[in-house]
Amino acid sequence: MANLKRTLSLGSVVLFGIAYMTPIIVLGTFGILADVTNGQVPAAYVAATLAMLFTALSYAKMATAFPVAGSAYTYVRKSINAKLGFLAGWALLLDYLFLPMAIWLIGAAYLGSAFPEVPQAVWVLGFIVVTSLINMVGLQLAKTVNGLLMVVQLLVLVAFVALCVHYVAGDGSKPLWSLQPFFDGSFSLPLVMGGAAIACYSFLGFDAVSTLTEETRDPQKTIPRAILLITLFGGLIFIVTAYFVQLAHPGAVFTSTDSAAYEIARNIGGDLFVSIFLIGLIVGQFTSGLSAQASASRLLFAMGRDGVLPKRLFGTLSKRFGTPLGSILLCAVVALLALKLDVTTSTSFINFGAFLAFSLVNLSVIFHYWIGGARRGARELLQYLLFPLLGMFATLWLMVSLDHLAITLGLCWLALGVVYLAWLTSGFRRQPPELQFDAA
Template sequence: MSETDTQLERTLTLKAVVLFGLAYMTPLIVLGTFGVVAEATRGAVPTAYLLTTLAMLFTAYSYGIMSRRFPASGSAYTYVRNGIDDRVGFMVGWGVLLDYFFLPMVIWLIGAAYLNARFPEVPSWVFLLGFIGLTTALNAYGIKLAARVNSLLMVFQVLVVAFFVLLSLRHVFAADGAEALLSTTPFFNDQSSLSSIAAGAAIAAYSFLGFDAVTTLTEETIAPRRNIPRAIMLTALIGGGIYVGVGYTTQLVHPGAVFNDADSAAFEIARTIGADLFGAIFLAGMVLAQFTSGIAAQASASRLLYAMGRDAVLPRRLFGKLHPNFHTPVFNIVLTGAIGIVAVFLDVLSAASFINFGAFIAFTMVNVSVLFMYRRDRPTRDRYGVIRGLIIPGIGALVNLVLLTQLDSHAVVLGLIWLALGLAQLTYLTRGFTREPPQVQFDDAE
């Protein structure tokens, strides 16, 4: 296999990688899902996001440790393979495929739904295919172009979020005075409880997949041992801060959890604080947010498939090959787009039900990988000590297991079925566990 087939190009800076992770997280998603999270928490949206942010920081730290030790594409799949065992790594990678396959689908489905609501005369599948076609072309052409497009569109998205917050504060100030701006009601009220907030946090965790996606760009990042751990923590911190802040101001405008339509609650609030003009701007921001997030999600999915194909866990000739001119895994990108077409036959809830199951499995096992590394690797013990190498990842694993128990039972059942299919594939690859799964040696990164 030629060098072109086995090496990605290093072109991404720390700033570009963080922006890519934030685009994956989609800052506007806190508004897109505001009504759903508010109903789950009974009017304590910022608390759910604060709890999730704190919980995810433990896991983000573990991701940083593993990305510094194993700077290669593949995310949790790579870390668990190297930190624990090849077979366990395969199962984690198989579980993560749920996230990476279904997240672009959900993103494109939501974007198409927004546009169809504004232009009902156009079938939603037309918008869906438009999203898929544009993002597939950008990602196939090259990660650098996709990152530039993401950077430009992220600016607009951040401006929409900023105006939403400012208009919310102005609305609350005009209606109830300055004291209302410091209310603690959005964090906790008579209707909310620890169990309802935990249920909301389990939903909110869906919004934090961006720091996992960052790791899939390791082999295209300059100085990844330094920049990827930084990008992971910055993505989690910045994204979490945006979610908490926007959730707080939005909950100030609309206390409680009663909406005409929870799925479009933010549109009602946008019109309340800025009339129809801002409602139109908000709609444009939401659609562009779905576009930028779709670019990042599809790129990350294709890199995970590339890592598994390069290991011959999936057919190497298809999944482990790069385009000779674009130096991107074009087959994987096109495949991800083709799978997205299935969204024509699904709704958002059906497609999204898998995502957090795979995420919590991956997050838990990356934390456990650090624990394994601490137990058997002397340099890891010496470098990180008990607190960073044992206590932090231990807390991260426990928190993710607790959040996993808060998921809808149907999501858990369907997730377990998916894992059973993965186990069957692993059994085939290892000839009944009589041999190790196929593996290639990753090049070390500077």
């Protein structure tokens, strides 16, 4: 049986998760969130952070119970039902397979606007080829590249926040501390929750690191800690950044919501800072795409190794690099769809798969610990029943807060998964293929 090598420490896993989240994306999507929430972006990130923290606790509990690759797919399959586990994995495939494509497409769109003489397809292909080659060589190289580029990204983000503070303080008419970015006279909970449903796109890295369990040292301690740290750090970065940006530009009126951050960057830092900001965004998209493709390939490897997907293509590792080459190549092929799609279409239904998988992971905690393990004490009531229920209801609420197109496309993907499962199990008469994982 093929096994991945354990080389990643707590710091490496946290770095990978933060890079996957792409902290600078809070600026790239600021205009869209401001428009949806009517100028209350920080409130949307607070709601998203609280919802994600409950789900992160559930991921941490399940990563302790099952320290193997596969994420929600493994947790639901082993704690509830093999068929439902397959559908959890199918939901994650929607998220993981299309996320790298969307990330690279956004990066290519930024570069296309800065260098209109270069066809956007060139940038898309460049992202795909370079990122795939790095992931084929292995996570050690990807970890080094991520570390260097994360420094650049975070420096740009810190500079943006610092210039917002200087802009507000220099004006003298606005206080640096105010509740207005969170609650103004037009506060609306449905609008904030609609914004939170979009804002959760930025948190997807916290669950992705659970797919790296079999490459992490002491995973039963490291992965749960990493999941919680990533969620907390990410939420703090998003809330603080959104607060000061909203303070520097109150309301939701922009020349273009898609490029709102450029407008704000020019107001607070001039033309030179706009160029620096563009570099930071591109670096952020590259690091995020690197981590997204790595996590997607590990999920495909886990499903292929079980025989749920063709084992010959997905369930084997490269003899030279020890990486799942077939899975990495599939991610690259799927990303080629970016040559024919726009950003809106490619990203509209990604969160549907994430919210469905998050809900099932919360449910798996209840089945594994509360029902199956009979953990019924007062403390266990909070940890294994109430908290998972809160996480499940929060993610379902966010799911129904998505726009109708996202829900429709997500349901179509889920229906396709049910059809494939019916074929795989001969009309649901037998269980999907299963492999006993060895965490040693």
